[in-house]
Amino acid sequence: MIDLAQALLDGNRRALARALTLVENESEKSEPLLAALFPHTGRAWVIGITGAPGTGKSTLVNEVAKAYRKLGKSVGIIAVDPTSPFSGGAILGDRIRMRDLSGDPGIFIRSMATRGNLGGLARATRDAIRVFDAAKFDLVLVETVGAGQNEVDIVRAAHTTIVVEAPGLGDEVQAIKAGILEIADVLVVNKADRQGAAHTIHALKAMLEMGHPSSRAGMLNHHGRVMQIENGTPADAALWIPPIVQTIAAEGKGTDVLIAAVESHRQHLEAHHELAQIERQHLRTELYDRLRDSLMARLLQTLPPERIAGLVERIQAREIDPQSAVQALLSGN
Amino acid sequence: MIDLAQALLDGNRRALARALTLVENESEKSEPLLAALFPHTGRAWVIGITGAPGTGKSTLVNEVAKAYRKLGKSVGIIAVDPTSPFSGGAILGDRIRMRDLSGDPGIFIRSMATRGNLGGLARATRDAIRVFDAAKFDLVLVETVGAGQNEVDIVRAAHTTIVVEAPGLGDEVQAIKAGILEIADVLVVNKADRQGAAHTIHALKAMLEMGHPSSRAGMLNHHGRVMQIENGTPADAALWIPPIVQTIAAEGKGTDVLIAAVESHRQHLEAHHELAQIERQHLRTELYDRLRDSLMARLLQTLPPERIAGLVERIQAREIDPQSAVQALLSGN
Numbered sequence: 001m002i003d004l005a006q007a008l009l010d011g012n013r014r015a016l017a018r019a020l021t022l023v024e025n026e027s028e029k030s031e032p033l034l035a036a037l038f039p040h041t042g043r044a045w046v047i048g049i050t051g052a053p054g055t056g057k058s059t060l061v062n063e064v065a066k067a068y069r070k071l072g073k074s075v076g077i078i079a080v081d082p083t084s085p086f087s088g089g090a091i092l093g094d095r096i097r098m099r100d101l102s103g104d105p106g107i108f109i110r111s112m113a114t115r116g117n118l119g120g121l122a123r124a125t126r127d128a129i130r131v132f133d134a135a136k137f138d139l140v141l142v143e144t145v146g147a148g149q150n151e152v153d154i155v156r157a158a159h160t161t162i163v164v165e166a167p168g169l170g171d172e173v174q175a176i177k178a179g180i181l182e183i184a185d186v187l188v189v190n191k192a193d194r195q196g197a198a199h200t201i202h203a204l205k206a207m208l209e210m211g212h213p214s215s216r217a218g219m220l221n222h223h224g225r226v227m228q229i230e231n232g233t234p235a236d237a238a239l240w241i242p243p244i245v246q247t248i249a250a251e252g253k254g255t256d257v258l259i260a261a262v263e264s265h266r267q268h269l270e271a272h273h274e275l276a277q278i279e280r281q282h283l284r285t286e287l288y289d290r291l292r293d294s295l296m297a298r299l300l301q302t303l304p305p306e307r308i309a310g311l312v313e314r315i316q317a318r319e320i321d322p323q324s325a326v327q328a329l330l331s332g333n
Numbered sequence: 334m335i336d337l338a339q340a341l342l343d344g345n346r347r348a349l350a351r352a353l354t355l356v357e358n359e360s361e362k363s364e365p366l367l368a369a370l371f372p373h374t375g376r377a378w379v380i381g382i383t384g385a386p387g388t389g390k391s392t393l394v395n396e397v398a399k400a401y402r403k404l405g406k407s408v409g410i411i412a413v414d415p416t417s418p419f420s421g422g423a424i425l426g427d428r429i430r431m432r433d434l435s436g437d438p439g440i441f442i443r444s445m446a447t448r449g450n451l452g453g454l455a456r457a458t459r460d461a462i463r464v465f466d467a468a469k470f471d472l473v474l475v476e477t478v479g480a481g482q483n484e485v486d487i488v489r490a491a492h493t494t495i496v497v498e499a500p501g502l503g504d505e506v507q508a509i510k511a512g513i514l515e516i517a518d519v520l521v522v523n524k525a526d527r528q529g530a531a532h533t534i535h536a537l538k539a540m541l542e543m544g545h546p547s548s549r550a551g552m553l554n555h556h557g558r559v560m561q562i563e564n565g566t567p568a569d570a571a572l573w574i575p576p577i578v579q580t581i582a583a584e585g586k587g588t589d590v591l592i593a594a595v596e597s598h599r600q601h602l603e604a605h606h607e608l609a610q611i612e613r614q615h616l617r618t619e620l621y622d623r624l625r626d627s628l629m630a631r632l633l634q635t636l637p638p639e640r641i642a643g644l645v646e647r648i649q650a651r652e653i654d655p656q657s658a659v660q661a662l663l664s665g666n
Contacts (some may be wrong), residue, residue: 031656034654034656035654035656035657038651038654038655039651039654041651042651052386053385053386054387276649279649280645280646280649283645283648283649283655284641284645286655287641287644287645287648287655287658287659288629290655290656290658290659291629291632291659291662291663292625292628292629294659294660294663295625295628295629295632295663296621296624296625296628298663299624299628308617308620311620312613312616312617312620313613315616315620316609316612316613316616318371318372318374318375321367321368321371321372322371322616322619322620322623323364323367323368323623324368325620325623326620326623326624326627327627329624330624330627330628330631
């Protein structure tokens, strides 16, 4: 394992691929590897990109990766597919992407699907970010399909979170925004040339103003012009207001502006000493997650399986309720 | 708490509302309540309804509820909104629904949003199902917005899972289906009068055939005719093949066929003794979830907060890796 870690730190791509497979499979072997890599982490900038299906998120991720490559930055992409608990989905997106980005040694793409266990995907994503980080990638883009709570947990491992919207996705999507907006550092209206784009931007502005009543959102169109919202007042210096960036990812338009917005968010966090605080929060969450898993693993080692099976039967017969069964197990009765 | 439980068992609606609030808030008080209610549970049929935004899922849930009411069944509805970790989304859907269904004492609707903690919503939903069950509701409809892993976990508490699709939601939605299909007991193509419906049905059939190669899916249109797929062979008696039901929920078309499909699934489970097995699996999952939570709560009671904070600082300084920190905590060093 130390050999694998050293090869990865030395920039060996096959070692990177193998390490990513180990963390994706939540293999036992991944723990010593992660421990060996950990001192070499904390440098990469992690960008979470999320949004509803149909927003053109994958195309946007490609364009963002290409734009960072032009700036000489190396980019790791983790395409997370929580909608595919068993198989299939992630591979499709991967294949489409590979056609476009393959052959560039400064880009490495990995798709990850759940194996069906709750929280497993968020854990594997967190560890994969760390692997890319140790392999000295400047940026890690974490893309999630969908916009549920799990995606929220996944992008919570990011430094900058981009939420992608698009015109004309119906009223139900509107309802989604309310929640997802609160995690956005940068908002993108992709397919900005489509009918209804003005309406989408208007709705986002209205929601941002509700969420940040003390100031007004700045807005960038895909030509890079900053458009101040009517009666705009300068934002509080310490308060980050998510800018709204318009893109047409399919034509490569607006991604330079988007990257400028990400860099501006990064400078904001660094200037206001928020970065260390964010990292501390991430590590704290990780410590709790790992504690929970280790406690459970330790208990299950000491419990005979037939003890659990017997209790489940008694619960099913309504002889004991589930929480009382837990207390019986923990008190050793 | 015993008074609240008794009032709920006696059919008091205010007690029901209060109990649902207790479980949604994951209040300490909910535990004795749930323990008191538990012996009176295990009767309700739980239907999970999920699908991507834009499929018209909420309208369909309304129609299903109304159709069951016509059959004299009482219906509890839990509208779960995992996309709203903080506020907002769930309430919107609730209000729209209330206009349509309010005033009927045989229907009770509760929206639930996450409070931001992973797994909390799935737990609260599980407990809310139990509250409705104890309050003698014949059916509990659990609707989730979106189609991510969390939704999958939520509908795993159901007896019958309905996955809703609709024509023309784009290619990315297609990718979602691969994963979500595997949890479907009944497939619905809503908005079946829309352009592209035939294409959607065709794609679903193709996926079903990949998933169930030993036989062919039966298909019901919204007039209730069973359409055998070309070269259709009779399904293995013990194997349930998800039927594809076409609906136009906005016009109330096809819901009677959908309900017939649900009832047919129920009879299948009962006839093949799969029901007890499904319940045992649900209870086992619950026991594990509760064990994990109780173990963590017990540990945190014994750990001074500054011990955790000190370790997080050392992790951040890269003096110790996260898993070694866990081992230090658990070994008491």
